[in-house]
Each structure stands twice: as C-alpha cells, then as structure tokens.
Amino acid sequence: MQRRKLGNTGIEVTELCFGVLPMGPNQRGLSPEEGGRLIRKAIERGVNFLDTAQSYRTYPHIRAALDSLPDKGRDVVISTKSAAKTYEEMAAAVDEARQALGRDVIDIFLLHAARVDASVFDERKGAYECLLDRKSMGVIRAVGISTHSVEVVRKAAEVDGIDIVFPIINVQGMGILHGTRDDMVQAIKAAAGAGKGLFAMKALAGGNLLSDIEGAFAYVRAIEGISAVAVGMVKEEELDINLAIFNDEPVPQALKTRVVNTKKLIIQAFCIGCGRCVETCPNMAMEVVDGKARNDKSRCILCGYCAPVCPQFAIRLV
Numbered sequence: 001m002q003r004r005k006l007g008n009t010g011i012e013v014t015e016l017c018f019g020v021l022p023m024g025p026n027q028r029g030l031s032p033e034e035g036g037r038l039i040r041k042a043i044e045r046g047v048n049f050l051d052t053a054q055s056y057r058t059y060p061h062i063r064a065a066l067d068s069l070p071d072k073g074r075d076v077v078i079s080t081k082s083a084a085k086t087y088e089e090m091a092a093a094v095d096e097a098r099q100a101l102g103r104d105v106i107d108i109f110l111l112h113a114a115r116v117d118a119s120v121f122d123e124r125k126g127a128y129e130c131l132l133d134r135k136s137m138g139v140i141r142a143v144g145i146s147t148h149s150v151e152v153v154r155k156a157a158e159v160d161g162i163d164i165v166f167p168i169i170n171v172q173g174m175g176i177l178h179g180t181r182d183d184m185v186q187a188i189k190a191a192a193g194a195g196k197g198l199f200a201m202k203a204l205a206g207g208n209l210l211s212d213i214e215g216a217f218a219y220v221r222a223i224e225g226i227s228a229v230a231v232g233m234v235k236e237e238e239l240d241i242n243l244a245i246f247n248d249e250p251v252p253q254a255l256k257t258r259v260v261n262t263k264k265l266i267i268q269a270f271c272i273g274c275g276r277c278v279e280t281c282p283n284m285a286m287e288v289v290d291g292k293a294r295n296d297k298s299r300c301i302l303c304g305y306c307a308p309v310c311p312q313f314a315i316r317l318v
C-alpha cells in the first residue's frame with residue numbers, strides 16, 4: 001500500500017489508517033484481545049497507521065496488537081487525541097497514552113475538538129501549550145487538531161505549532177460544521193499548502209455511505225492535501241474490503257454484500273429524556289421530544305459520541 005508523507009512532519013503513513021474507535025467500549029465492545037487480533041492482521045497486511053483517542057478507551061486493544069508482533073510494531077504510527085482543556089489535564093493525558101500504549105514517544109497527539117469553533121485555540125490554550133512543550137521535550141513527534149469545523153481547519157492552517165489537521169470530509173458533506181463540503185475541501189487545500197499534514201475522518205459518514213463505498217472513498221482520496229483516510233473497522237471483512245480499495249484492487253461483490261449491512265443507532269425505551277446526548281452530539285442529530293431522545297438520521301454520522309454520556313446506557317450503535 002502507498003505510503004504518504006504527513007505534511008512537513010517527516011512521518012510517513014499508509015493511505016489507509018485503521019480507526020480504532022468502533023471496536024471499543026463506546027461502540028462494538030470488542031475485548032482488547034479480539035480487537036488486538038484485528039489490528040494485528042491489518043498491520044501484517046501493510047497498514048502502519050492507527051487512529052485512537054483518550055475517550056475511545058482503546059489503548060488496551062492497540063497494546064495487545066503491538067505486544068503480539070515480533071518487532072512490537074515499531075514501524076506503526078499512532079495518532080491519539082484528548083479533549084483535555086488545561087495544561088495539567090493534557091499532561092496527564094499524554095502520560096496516560098505513553099504508559100497505556102507502552103511507548104516513550106507518541107507519534108501524533110491532537111486536540112480532540114470535534115464540535116467547537118476556532119475559539120478552541122484560546123479556550124484550550126493550556127492544553128495546546130502542553131502539547132507543544134511535550135513535543136519540544138521529545139515525547140510527541142507531531143501536534144495537531146481533530147475537527148468537524150471548516151473554521152478550525154482555516155485557523156489551524158495559520159497556527160505555526162500545528163503540524164497535523166484531522167478534518168471530517170465526505171462526499172455528502174455530512175457532519176461538517178461552519179461551512180459546506182466545498183468550503184471544507186478548500187480549507188484542506190489551504191492547510192496542506194501551509195505545510196500541514198492532513199488525514200480525513202468520516203469518509204463513509206459513520207457507515208451512512210456504505211451503499212457506494214468505492215465512490216465515497218474515491219471522493220476523499222482525490223482531495224488535494226489528504227494523505228490518509230481513517231476508517232473504523234471491527235470485522236475482518238471490513239479490513240478485506242478496505243485493503244482492496246486502498247490497494248486499488250477490485251472488490252468482490254460477495255464481500256461488498258456482506259459488509260453493506262449498515263450500522264444503526266438505537267435509543268432504548270428506558271431513556272429518561274435528560275438531554276445529555278443532545279448537548280454532546282456534534283451534529284445536532286439528537287433532540288428530546290415528549291420526554292424521550294429522538295435521533296435525526298439525516299444528520300447523524302454514527303460517530304457514537306452520544307452513547308458513553310447517557311446515564312441510562314440507553315443508546316446503542318449496532
């Protein structure tokens with residue numbers, strides 16, 4: 001599989017990045033051993049790039065994969081992120097990642113900033129400064145931000161310390177905040193022109209675009225400035241199909257048919273209408289009507305961020 005440079009960082013990654021979110025306890029709930037086996041298979045078949053986050057609780061899954069490899073996955077590039085707001089919280093998040101992943105140096109550490117606007121750089125100044133300090137101490141190789149916002153991508157292009165930008169982009173423009181799909185494409189191009197390394201999230205809009213998986217990936221892969229695409233995987237069939245696409249090989253129809261059984265979000269009857277999911281959703285895809293949460297499928301990108309905040313465990317992605 002092709003490897004691409006991430007901006008000016010000197011880090012080279014495969015175009016397919018393994019998104020580790022869906023296998024974790026927020027979504028499918030694979031054990032670290034089960035998830036680790038799938039990650040290991042991906043690495044053995046050429047993938048060298050993993051995307052995770054403090055909040056995904058999937059460090060044990062990655063650790064299980066790395067520990068099972070003869071070279072402990074030395075060549076594997078790990079990108080993680082934290083929603084920490086202060087310097088101290090971010091320092092703890094970096095330490096947690098180093099310890100849990102068994103690595104002295106984290107390749108890429110991002111501000112996890114899905115739904116905020118460009119004020120994030122002021123509001124989370126302490127957390128950002130901590131990342132810069134940890135980079136200068138040599139425990140992080142590259143610093144960046146993950147975002148659903150066009151404004152944030154534009155701003156990040158101007159911020160010297162930002163090495164990496166991880167934006168949402170997909171052919172339908174689902175989940176993009178503060179602008180249109182085409183605005184985001186332009187912002188990505190500008191950020192790449194400023195020397196930032198970019199990889200894309202939600203190319204399949206959380207599974208909503210699985211019915212034309214090849215078209216959805218082709219759209220994002222063709223965007224100028226995108227070096228890699230993070231794709232969540234929980235099954236070997238998904239790995240097979242994604243490897244075929246990113247290796248530019250034909251995808252057997254039987255495999256497509258097996259994989260295209262789209263993910264769903266279910267709200268169970270014992271929802272108490274507290275509204276925590278409404279506050280958390282980055283895409284305004286939840287509302288409380290008559291005392292119960294209701295999901296707007298036209299806005300929902302099946303990111304799963306609402307599930308862990310529900311005090312009743314009433315939200316499930318299946």
Ligand code: SF4
Binds near residue numbers: 270272277
């Ligand atoms: S967070 Fe859970 S209980 Fe609260 S409204 Fe949402 S689904 Fe219902």
Ligand code: SF4
Binds near residue numbers: 284285303306
């Ligand atoms: S409703 Fe939940 S899964 Fe859907 S976009 Fe909002 S946070 Fe993500």
